[in-house]
Amino acid sequence: MSTPRQQPGLACEECRKKKLRCDRRRPQCNQCEDSGTACYVNEIRSPRGPKKGHLKALRNRIATLESIINCDQLNPKGIPGQGEGCLQIEEITQVLSPPQEYLLTSTMSEVSTISNSFDDSPILPTTPPDQEKEISDMIEADLDQLYFDRVHPIAPMLHQARYFFWSHRCNKADSHICLQLAMWAMAAAASAHLQHMRESLYRRARAKLEALDNDIEAASAASLQAAQAWLLVTHYEFRYMGYRRAWLTAGRAFRIIQLAKLHEIDRLNDVGITIALPEIWAEAEEKRRTYWLAYCLDRFLNITDEWPLSLHEEALCTYLPASEAEFQHGRPAVTTFLYDAIEDSGNKMLPTFAETIVLTTLCWHSVTFHRITPDTETSPNLSSIFWKRHARLYQMVQQRLMLLSLPASSPELHDPMRLFTNMLANSAVLWFHNIIEALHADLDDQMLLVPLYSAYEVVSLAKPLVRSSFFKAHPFSPMLLYLSAKFLKSHPDSASGSEDKQRRLEELKKALRVLQGGNNLAMNYLDLLESEHSDKLCSLSPLGGSVIPDVQQSEPPFFFDMMNLF
Known part of the structure; x- marks a missing residue:
């Protein structure tokens, strides 16, 4: 008996995107292992075919058009209310409008496409004109890929597999939605063909973050995702807006990071348990990277006028970030603390992100020493020291x-x-x-x-x-x-x-x-x-x-x- 052509199970998202044959090997297929990317399998897939109510809406529109044509033939002069089978304006609008259950399941772009196909018909708008349009699944996937290709290398704080795990949920927390919009705003800004979307995505991300701040007692208002979203918004404002606004926005991210005590996560956590469980280590490493990204941003933003820092080094008890490969593939590794790495200069090369942190610290120390010269x-003795x-x-x-x-x-x-x-x-x-x-x-x-x-x-x-x-x-x-x-x-x-x-x-x-x-x-x-x-x-x-x-x-x-x- 011949073996089946298709392997049992579902193909991973990376092979589906590249249209490659996935060998379904777990926890990582050969294609993802060779390319060094995270192997993620989406177990929940939406059913194929037209969405609920779509065919019903089209049938109603066809019937309405037939009634309009018959009405025109019986009433050539266009006198309202004459001729059998003629429909009034309110009836036409009611029939042409998609059913309520269809509006709840379809995207705004699809509703707009159906409505615009009958420009001469008196159709009422289904949504307010100032409401933001939803993004199609294809654009969302493109924005996600753009973020990890172009934005993540300079802001390496997100674990790709963890992001794709929660991003496909139907009911996401408010903080997760804020982070996703901030990611998409940065991704659109890093794309030539999606530049027109960046300002809209930025406004939506900031509006949702500010709404989240209004309920500061909520757990999501001071979550890791909220801090990450504010950091990305700060980078966006620093690139495309003004220094003042970016500096004030960074302060919000710094306060959330202090509230979450990310500066001492390796004092509060058991290192042995963290190393033994890759998922827990990946979460802790994402927290470390979020803190260190804010740490470098704090020094770069304040170095001009020698302003005081928000994130100090005195109570720092957080390991330097591990290498990008270990982080993305979930391979637990124990790194060193900042001052140990500084004292060990010249003996061992650190991962790239960690080297940036060390060099940024040395440059800031030069500012501090000059201030107390x-x-x-x-x-004379102090001068010699x-x-x-x-x-x-x-x-x-x-x-x-x-x-x-x-x-x-x-x-x-x-x-x-x-x-x-x-x-x-x-x-x-x-x-x-x-x-x-x-x-x-x-x-x-x-x-x-x-x-x-x-x-x-x-x-x-x-x-x-x-x-x-x-x-x-x-x-x-x-x-x-x-x-x-x-x-x-x-x-x-x-x-x-x-x-x-x-x-x-x-x-x-x-x-x-x-x-x-x-x-x-x-x-x-x-x-x-x-x-x-x-x-x-x-x-x-x-x-x-x-x-x-x-x-x-x-x-x-x-x-x-x-x-x-x-």
């Missing part, structure tokens, strides 16, 4: 840079987070060197070689940034390009000449021009570099004063002046 004349600590931090940055260094042609740099991490490591060298110059320390030409080389490396790393889609670029990449451009303008290399320097500056401007299509920050940096008085503009505050205007007003340029920050 003692006077060399009144406190300060310089030793600064030198130690500078050494850690250089050690991490040696581990991360890759040529610009390396395929590993196709990962947007890895590319940003390498740019951040080189920019951190420039950052620490600027502190030394700002404190009027004695520098020789040899000490300038290391930061000058790092500036050239950022120029080289800008090339793969230009070649790839600007949708995948990290939102803070323009900050690092601007830092390198300012360093090159203020530190010309006498050996390379002015033509070589100008060529490198043009390459940085070219990268900013590519990024400005999806990042307002890149456009502001580009205006600064092309301005004749950019040196004078660098001393201005991005807020332009203490009064925060209405968010609908035009925003002044927002920029990080790294060269004159210290």
